[in-house]
Amino acid sequence: MARKGENIYKRKDGRYEGRYIKDYDLQGKGIIGYVYGKTYKEAKEKLLIAKAKVKERYNKPPSEMLVKDWFEKWLSTQKHIKKSSYTVYSSLVENHINTELGNMRLCEVTKLTVQGFVNGLVAKWEPSTVKLIYTVLKLGLDTAADSGLMPTVCKRIKLPKQKNKEVVVFGKNEQKAIEKYIESSDNPNDIGILICLYTGIRIGELCALEWKNVDLKRGVISIQQTLYRAKSDKEKKKTEIVIALPKSDTSVRDIPLPKFLTAKLKAIEHGGGFLINRKGKSIEPTVYARRYKAILKEIGVRDVKFHTIRHTFATRALEIGMDIKTLSDILGHASPTVTLNIYAHSLPEHKAKEMDRLGKMYNPS
Known part of the structure; x- marks a missing residue:
């Protein structure tokens, strides 16, 4: 039991624990801080120092906070x-x-x-x-x-106009060179690049893909999660690997596989775990991207981001006449409008062909 007004308790492990309000959350609720000592006296001294620091901070007006x-x-x-x-x-x-x-x-x-x-x-x-x-x-x-600490200052701030970035895609010869390399590669993980070229999945989705999410009977992969490195809550670790739900609700999706890809996956199927792996463990995106870059360098293809593969898939899909709604669903976009905003302006030849098809309807006689 604590002595009156002290908030110091003896723990089961024999140490003394002092408690104090170290801060307040945004709703004004106190956040409890703790100090520990081998003796009651040591805990009390630490508690007094901690409380003094808090008092010094809160003697200043709230708006004086840095x-x-x-x-x-x-x-x-x-x-x-x-x-x-x-x-x-x-x-x-x-x-x-x-x-x-x-x-x-x-x-x-x-x-x-x-x-x-x-x-x-x-x-x-x-x-x-x-x-x-x-x-x-x-x-x-x-x-x-x-919270009443300052007036509202973020009103009518002028931001730069965002330009539509040109979508970078592999040319057909570049894509063939990549595919030819993977075909003769003895690295089983290189098939991941082929999967992305023919499904458009993101690198994080690829690295998180497990065999349980691959239905080879139906020829479908199910995107249920993504893998990335994030800031860690643990004291001794700055970052950690996280496997979580994909980018958005629409990113959870089933994607039919081309028959040739289903056949290739059947040939390497090994039951469980991550499809792309190193000794059974997952490979993080930055590591897998380095392998991809090494392949580009080896075959003399220009050095572009891994995300170029996703853009290449979408572009090829539009070139063969895939409708926007289907492509949007496969890519996991929130709506077909998102897909159009990204890719429509990059396909002038496709637009011209579609207009020619429309023009063939003209028959005044």
């Missing part, structure tokens, strides 16, 4: 989002927001501050990156404003 301290607190409330998103948020806060604004007090941040920050980003980064950094900044500062 931006970096606020974002540390805000990030601690974002554990409900996907680990991959949390890793991105943390990286953007650490490498961009804290670097430029971290030592400012919340009460000093104005709309002009935010606009100046965005303008500085525009000079260094692509519009899509600027928008992503600003989105995280706005989420954090809007929460601070909602």
Whole structure:
């Protein structure tokens, strides 16, 4: 039992545990901190020091809090989002927001501050990156404003216009060179590149694909999960491998396999575990991407991102006349509109052929 007003308890392991409110969450609820000592006296001394630090911090007005301290607190409330998103948020806060604004007090941040920050980003980064950094900044500062720590400053901020990026795809000769290499390869994992070329799945989905998700009787693969490296909650580990649900609800999907690919998978089927593996264990995307890059270098094909394979699949599918709705479902896009926005502008020859087909309807007689 604790002595009156002390909040120090003797534990079953013989140590003494002191408890105190070290912080408050965004709803004003106290967050409990702990100190430990071999004796009651040691625990009490540690508790007094911890409480003094808290008192020193909270003697300042809330708006005097530094931006970096606020974002540390805000990030601690974002554990409900996907680990991959949390890793991105943390990286953007650490490498961009804290670097430029971290030592400012919340009460000093104005709309002009935010606009100046965005303008500085525009000079260094692509519009899509600027928008992503600003989105995280706005989420954090809007929460601070909602908590009464500062006025709302993220209103009518001018962002750079996003340009449609040109979709990079492999030419047909490049694709044939890759396929020819894989055909003669003695590395069983190289078939993963072929799977992506003919299904359009993402590299994380490939690395998470298990044999239990491959139905060779029906000739279908079921995309149920994705694999990525994310920031770790464990003290001794900075990052860890995570296997989780795919990017979105529509990313959970069944994809029919071409017959030649079903036959190839039947030839290497080994019952269970990961389809792409190293001694039975999963291979993370960055490691598998290095193998892919090594193949490109060996066969003299230009060095492009692994995601180019997905774009190549979609482009080839449109070239042979696959309808947008079917392609959208296979790619796991939220809607056919997303698919059109990405790929329609990159197929002028396909558009011309379709218009020629329409023109053949003309018969005035």
